[in-house]
Amino acid sequence: MTESVASRRIAGILREEILAGKLTPGTRLHQDEIAARLGSSRLPVREALRILENDGLAKTTPNRGARVPALTLEDVNVYYRMRERLEPLTLAESLPHLTDEQVEAMQRIQEEIESQDDVNRFLVLDREFHLTSYAGCPSEHLLDTTVRLWNATQHYRRAFMQLDGGNRAAIVNAEHRLLLDAVRRRDAEDAERYLTGHIRRTRVELTRHPELFERD
Amino acid sequence: MTESVASRRIAGILREEILAGKLTPGTRLHQDEIAARLGSSRLPVREALRILENDGLAKTTPNRGARVPALTLEDVNVYYRMRERLEPLTLAESLPHLTDEQVEAMQRIQEEIESQDDVNRFLVLDREFHLTSYAGCPSEHLLDTTVRLWNATQHYRRAFMQLDGGNRAAIVNAEHRLLLDAVRRRDAEDAERYLTGHIRRTRVELTRHPELFERD
DNA sequence: TCGCACACAAATGGATCCATTCTCAAGATG
DNA sequence: CATCTTGAGAATGGATCCATTTGTGTGCGA
CATH class of the missing domain: 1.20.120.530 (GntR ligand-binding domain-like)
Known part of the structure; x- marks a missing residue:
């Protein structure tokens, strides 16, 4: 495994998908769905969403989940x-x-x-x-x-x-x-x-x- | 409680402490110690450290924890x-x-x-x-x-x-x-x-x- | 028929427990 | 005597389970 830490690995995968256009602005990022798709629990997904938030590639609202930001x-x-x-x-x-x-x-x-x-x-x-x-x-x-x-x-x-x-x-x-x-x-x-x-x-x-x- | 989400509350407290000079560059940020001090489990502390990392107020290394960055x-x-x-x-x-x-x-x-x-x-x-x-x-x-x-x-x-x-x-x-x-x-x-x-x-x-x- | 309220379902947030990795020191060996 | 190795302790990373909040849908009443 090149990336030992799951959260960074997941953040990297999601980042590539967003940059490649597979995940477009406005797309909801469900923790459960991502965890199931990438074979981990929801916890590293939550950390990955925080990492993406730092990159400006996700925006989380408390109790309402994360989305790929749609810019004006x-x-x-x-x-x-x-x-x-x-x-x-x-x-x-x-x-x-x-x-x-x-x-x-x-x-x-x-x-x-x-x-x-x-x-x-x-x-x-x-x-x-x-x-x-x-x-x-x-x-x-x-x-x-x-x-x-x-x-x-x-x-x-x-x-x-x-x-x-x-x-x-x-x-x-x-x-x-x-x-x-x-x-x-x-x-x-x-x-x-x-x-x-x-x-x-x-x-x-x-x-x-x-x-x-x-x-x- | 003014801040409903624990991780944001903890991040806010740590941010104030760093800005006020109570936590100086180089200081190790122990998850356990912070969790005990602020009365929560380690999980929201981990998210708070990610938030602080976005602010440039913490730097985490995999498996080695977080520190307040010391700049050259x-x-x-x-x-x-x-x-x-x-x-x-x-x-x-x-x-x-x-x-x-x-x-x-x-x-x-x-x-x-x-x-x-x-x-x-x-x-x-x-x-x-x-x-x-x-x-x-x-x-x-x-x-x-x-x-x-x-x-x-x-x-x-x-x-x-x-x-x-x-x-x-x-x-x-x-x-x-x-x-x-x-x-x-x-x-x-x-x-x-x-x-x-x-x-x-x-x-x-x-x-x-x-x-x-x-x-x- | 429209509107409000209550309830149920789904998703996120948090706590506890277990696994893994790193650190550091003590001891053995060359 | 120095250096490498090994093991114990501690700290971080991950999984599962429970609590809380949000959103939606249905049913009752006007």
């Missing part, structure tokens, strides 16, 4: 503006510690992004591209916070891409190319600028589609 | 730089929704800050001053993240103030006055600038005292 347009807008401010810091912290191998990995990921057009594959690769650029960040807490923001908004990125994903590939690729070049040069100032613009443009486009979100 | 100078430095980027956003979001009564409350708090010189009282009032300025923030998540950053660094602010708190009161008061004036004018640009400077100056001074932190 305003919620997602704020998440993205937090990302615009925080992720450039994460990247700047990471840059000096990034190895040449990691930069080459980003290069290969970007090439694969440009050579295919499956939406779900893009989501995986895009996440990998950016998280690789943060891999050198020496602050565990900053990195965790960054990943949390990615996770909490993952569903809405997917919904947006499935809406009209293809026609913006050229813009994304140009942004990634500029970002990658700045990273390769270890130029934090340029990298921060391109990253901020990348996140901001995505936010603006994403919030043009109110139909993707909960009503207030 | 680099950790606190990063926390503060996250604050420099995030809190101006929180304040800008809050500003349009702040009531005149809340601005007056900030005024009264600042006056009390200037009229006394007890370190612990200052810590409480300073926290109240800033959190009041964020009270209008419509995004629960952004506000929670902000409070988390405050909580996680609270101990080191106290240690710093107890070191040589008094002689910097004039600077803090000037910064607060400028911030309060910008808030009263609902001037987000000025408010963000003064707030960023306030946090940054505190970080620079704080990190001049490596003796306050864990060695790496």
Whole structure:
């Protein structure tokens, strides 16, 4: 068993299911059902739900159980503006510690992004591209916070891409190319600028589609 | 009973004790001892520790229990730089929704800050001053993240103030006055600038005292 | 026919008990 | 004499059982 503690194992499984889109916002997370499905008692499930709550992937109400949070347009807008401010810091912290191998990995990921057009594959690769650029960040807490923001908004990125994903590939690729070049040069100032613009443009486009979100 | 759920009640009590300095970084959090002290079984204590972990006020290692995290100078430095980027956003979001009564409350708090010189009282009032300025923030998540950053660094602010708190009161008061004036004018640009400077100056001074932190 | 109330069912919260893992110290062995 | 091993004690992790709360459905009354 790779993960010795059941609660972390269960949290990991549920996290993957939520990020993969199998559990969508609004879905009720029944303790009994999850415990039976994953072969444990309800106790580690309860702890797993707390862990997911920390990740922003579950929201529990006392005596009323847990759900995958359904965000409003305003919620997602704020998440993205937090990302615009925080992720450039994460990247700047990471840059000096990034190895040449990691930069080459980003290069290969970007090439694969440009050579295919499956939406779900893009989501995986895009996440990998950016998280690789943060891999050198020496602050565990900053990195965790960054990943949390990615996770909490993952569903809405997917919904947006499935809406009209293809026609913006050229813009994304140009942004990634500029970002990658700045990273390769270890130029934090340029990298921060391109990253901020990348996140901001995505936010603006994403919030043009109110139909993707909960009503207030 | 004001708090119907035991785990939240216990988490609240422990949070207060940590913020008040009764439980210092490095302190081991024994499930049995806490359960006995607060009159419950170990189960809600375990959930409370998870809740505190989300707040950055506890860190649990599988099979080895929980401790109040002891931060290094680099950790606190990063926390503060996250604050420099995030809190101006929180304040800008809050500003349009702040009531005149809340601005007056900030005024009264600042006056009390200037009229006394007890370190612990200052810590409480300073926290109240800033959190009041964020009270209008419509995004629960952004506000929670902000409070988390405050909580996680609270101990080191106290240690710093107890070191040589008094002689910097004039600077803090000037910064607060400028911030309060910008808030009263609902001037987000000025408010963000003064707030960023306030946090940054505190970080620079704080990190001049490596003796306050864990060695790496 | 509509509305309120009571009751039953289902899900979560908490307590107790058992299993597992880690720590630490004492003793044996090279 | 140092180091590795082993075992006892203690603390955490997990399972089962019971209590409490919530939500829903049915039946009675107006």
